Amino acid sequence: MPKAKGPKGKKITLKIAKNSIKITLDGKRRLDLSKMGIVAIPKCLLKLCDVEELDLSRNQIKKVPDWIHRFQNLRWLDLHSNQIDKLPESIGQLQALLYLNVCNNKLTTKGVPMELGHLKNLCYLNLGLNAIDMRPSNVGALKELKEVGLFDNHLTSVPTNLLKLPKLKKLNTKRNPIPPTREEQEAEEQDTVRRVGDLYLVNKKDLCNPCMTMCQQDRSKIKSIESSALRRRNFTNMVIPNSIVKEF
Known part of the structure; x- marks a missing residue:
């Protein structure tokens, strides 16, 4: 019996990717490939690894490739509303990253690598709408964090290590099975x-x-x-x- 083929998704060529680059109000180059029906992140994007912002949200992506660390200028990475169950360890090498959104995926606690704690400049982190059942201890090392989203997960206690972050202004843990005081x-x-x-x-x-x-x-x-x-x-x-x- 032949194997059932999964969804192929839209094929993204280098030409399509180049035409999807936009300039932000502050003059940064944003590669916007959101809502494109992408199943796998194409390797041709390495030709554009000098962009500062990358939007791959609202697709069908299951895996973030290890070569994501080649985007060394990246300050803004949006992967929300995909099917990602694990982030690669190499994501910790994106030292310029300020904003990371992986909301509405299939991440578990094991799918959040310890290397995430290496993103020393990260200010905004959204891990909401996933299946995380324990507080990510590595996130407590991110001293520049101002906003953290952990809503709609499986947490049973408030992450005390996050409450101690010096610049934290907003921590959203709504709709978790945390017993009320x-x-x-x-x-x-x-x-x-x-x-x-x-x-x-x-x-x-x-x-x-x-x-x-x-x-x-x-x-x-x-x-x-x-x-x-x-x-x-x-x-x-x-x-x-x-x-x-x-x-x-």
């Missing part, structure tokens, strides 16, 4: 109570499916909060067990 939980409960202050009665038949689902979720959350509040209720006027509580 007691303060966060109480704030969420108060917010939910405020949101249900104005209630409107409607018939089920007048609700669309998404609205019905949202109402059911809010109802379950309110019941959970009420149950939790009852369990935590303190009776400060009880003198001995089974004594009568004085109501005020």
Whole structure:
């Protein structure tokens, strides 16, 4: 039985690549090959390795080649929305890199090489929408980082090594299975109570499916909060067990 052929994607020639070079507002050369249906990064791009910016986002790329380190002038690399499950160790040699976006791929913790910690000038790193389940310890060595995206991953704790970075202004860890602190939980409960202050009665038949689902979720959350509040209720006027509580 013949092997099933995978998608070939669009063939990118050197001519197509040259015609895809744009000049940014600050005079840098950007090679924009986004949304081109690329499956494999073509080696002909080595002829243009002097560009400062490279956009390969929104394609079907599964592998970043080892020769990516040849782009020594690269300050901006966008690989978001592909199918990459591992970054090459050679990416750590891109010493001029300021911006790296590998959001919305298939990266795991093992797919983030230790060499990423060699990017000493990196200011922006987006690892969101992947399958990373442990905090990348190597990222803590990037002292110039100002923004880090780790949202929509599988993290179970806040990366404390990132919180210590001297120039960090924004760390996004939203929608990870990180248990909320007691303060966060109480704030969420108060917010939910405020949101249900104005209630409107409607018939089920007048609700669309998404609205019905949202109402059911809010109802379950309110019941959970009420149950939790009852369990935590303190009776400060009880003198001995089974004594009568004085109501005020």
